[in-house]
Amino acid sequence: MEYEQPQRNPADVQSSSLPPELITEILIRLPVKTLLQFRSVSKSWLALISSPRFVKAHLVKNRGYIHQKLMSTCYRRTMNTIIRVCSIRSLHFESVTESSDLDCPLKRLVMIVGSVNGLVCLNFKEQIFYIWNPSIRKLKKLADLEVAPIFGRFRFGFGYDELHDDYKLVTIFCDVKVEMYSLKSDSWRKMDDFQVGEVDTFLPTLVNSKLHWLTKAGGILYIDLTDEKWGKLEHPLYGERDDCLELGMLRSDLSMFRCYERMTCVDVWVMKEYGIKESWEKIYTIKFPYCIGNWWSPIFGMSNKAMRKININILHDSISIFHDGPYVEIIGKVGSHHVSYHDRVRCNIPATQATIRNQMSRQCLCNI
Amino acid sequence: MASTTETKQKKMLILKSADNDEFEIEESVGVQSETIKNLVEDGFTFVPLPNVYTKALIKIIDYLKKHANKTDSNDEEIKTFDKDFVNTTFDDLFELVSAANYLHISCLMNMLCQTIADRIKDKSPEAVRKIFHINCDYTPEEEAKIRKANAQAFEGQFDESLD
Numbered sequence: 001m002e003y004e005q006p007q008r009n010p011a012d013v014q015s016s017s018l019p020p021e022l023i024t025e026i027l028i029r030l031p032v033k034t035l036l037q038f039r040s041v042s043k044s045w046l047a048l049i050s051s052p053r054f055v056k057a058h059l060v061k062n063r064g065y066i067h068q069k070l071m072s073t074c075y076r077r078t079m080n081t082i083i084r085v086c087s088i089r090s091l092h093f094e095s096v097t098e099s100s101d102l103d104c105p106l107k108r109l110v111m112i113v114g115s116v117n118g119l120v121c122l123n124f125k126e127q128i129f130y131i132w133n134p135s136i137r138k139l140k141k142l143a144d145l146e147v148a149p150i151f152g153r154f155r156f157g158f159g160y161d162e163l164h165d166d167y168k169l170v171t172i173f174c175d176v177k178v179e180m181y182s183l184k185s186d187s188w189r190k191m192d193d194f195q196v197g198e199v200d201t202f203l204p205t206l207v208n209s210k211l212h213w214l215t216k217a218g219g220i221l222y223i224d225l226t227d228e229k230w231g232k233l234e235h236p237l238y239g240e241r242d243d244c245l246e247l248g249m250l251r252s253d254l255s256m257f258r259c260y261e262r263m264t265c266v267d268v269w270v271m272k273e274y275g276i277k278e279s280w281e282k283i284y285t286i287k288f289p290y291c292i293g294n295w296w297s298p299i300f301g302m303s304n305k306a307m308r309k310i311n312i313n314i315l316h317d318s319i320s321i322f323h324d325g326p327y328v329e330i331i332g333k334v335g336s337h338h339v340s341y342h343d344r345v346r347c348n349i350p351a352t353q354a355t356i357r358n359q360m361s362r363q364c365l366c367n368i
Numbered sequence: 369m370a371s372t373t374e375t376k377q378k379k380m381l382i383l384k385s386a387d388n389d390e391f392e393i394e395e396s397v398g399v400q401s402e403t404i405k406n407l408v409e410d411g412f413t414f415v416p417l418p419n420v421y422t423k424a425l426i427k428i429i430d431y432l433k434k435h436a437n438k439t440d441s442n443d444e445e446i447k448t449f450d451k452d453f454v455n456t457t458f459d460d461l462f463e464l465v466s467a468a469n470y471l472h473i474s475c476l477m478n479m480l481c482q483t484i485a486d487r488i489k490d491k492s493p494e495a496v497r498k499i500f501h502i503n504c505d506y507t508p509e510e511e512a513k514i515r516k517a518n519a520q521a522f523e524g525q526f527d528e529s530l531d
Contacts, residue, residue: 017501018462022469025477029485040493040514043505 020044024054028061032118032135032363055365056165059117062362071102071120071361073112081110083134085361102134114158116206118364119167121158129156129169131183135363142181143188145171157204157211161225168225170211175199180228183368191228197221205247207254208274212247220247220254236269236280256280381408384416385425393429397436402472417471424460424467427453431476454483457531458499490527498530 018026027035027049035058039046048054069085083102104110106124113121113129122130129142155172167183175198178191198216205212210222212233220233235256237245244259256269265285273279379395381404398415399405407415417425434449454461461484468476488496497504506514 018466022465022481023500025469025481026465026484026488029482030489034489036518037493038496039518040506040511041496041500041504042502045502046514 020048024048024057028058032365035365036136049365059364067362069361071115105139106130113156114203115361116158116160116167117366118362119366119368120361121169123156126154131167131368133364133366133368136365138368140368145179145188155199159206159211159225160209162209163226170223172199201247205249205254207249212254214245214247233275234277382414383425385420385422386418387422389422391425391429397432400432400436400473403470419470420467421463424463427464428467428471450479454479492528495528495530
């Protein structure tokens, strides 16, 4: 039995110009910096690299843990902000951690609201927001908020709505007035008043396109960025008043961290099936050799297939690796007035009187 | 193509290249290609490949044979084979990647695309144009403008070589 196929012109095959789908397959494997350079190869390469489809494919391809970066923000008393990044790969596998400072375009004291897919949301004087892509050096000032939150409690969160491929910023004013900004529409929208209750955590945790806060009432409040609806979850210690609870993300699951015994012990809980209270499981109890401070928050935990049983945990003031067991290898610690890294991490965070906040970041081509 | 008594007992396929050379391979080797697998499932035993030239087809058959016999013990051997396999010119890699794409051999596609990406990562835009046989369609002014916008990305030394 023979199969006949239409003959392609041999000249097409032998000239080595590759079809666009193969060029795409090759280019999505390149780092952002190289792609920026390759925009000057030709007009068709520029169009390809700038297309939203390519930008998204590149993000998805480079989603892995190895492409993640740790972003440390250091607020100096000299009123400027230093944002230093180092790769997780370097942090783990190299004897000296490579790091570099991002050139923050705002020469003032700014706060990082959140970092998703390489886009960073900055806040200045509470009501002024920017979205910044340090990889392509673009900064966008968002339209002013109508509410001027001079007095009262103000909370915000930045996240990514996967379904609509949109970046959204949520602000909660006095636990009631909620506004949402969408990057796609470049506008704020006032949402229905919602008695959210007193929000306890300062910055929310993004899991499954939802921003999660702990509430003073003892539960978890979330807003779904996809349908913009509010919801509540119960955590395993529901109702217990404990000042040392924090939310975080471990792998891709919502997790909760409880710190106790004079800040030397941490229980790590993971919600294995999102939304199901019974699936909360305590997976680790970590004993630290010293008090880890009373203001801390784990922001990152992930394992990959190659190093299956190891997780990285980055607290506000210390960077540690914990294994699948009750012990922890601490590779760096940032005190409130000094930085004392162990030998493995030599150049991460500027040693200065500063407040330091760690977040995860990565690089993307996303235009803003 | 001569076939031994031993190979006759196995199910065989004939692949025909774009330059009309015929190759007999075991079906179990051939079905690593999704394209061939679909045809085999439809009952075909003679497969003309009008988009794959003899030179690339010989290399790809080598690859398929090697990877069909993958076991736990020859892991290192296959790694060495793969390393040698991609140690060739860009033009050869492009022809192989087109063939692997047409034949839907995803592990080979991955390896070839990653190899090409790794090798062009530090190249200058000029070198990339030559490697990919692309004519620059920017005017000098346009090119200067886009490079200026990329000033940050253009720091550091480029690799101008074409291999």
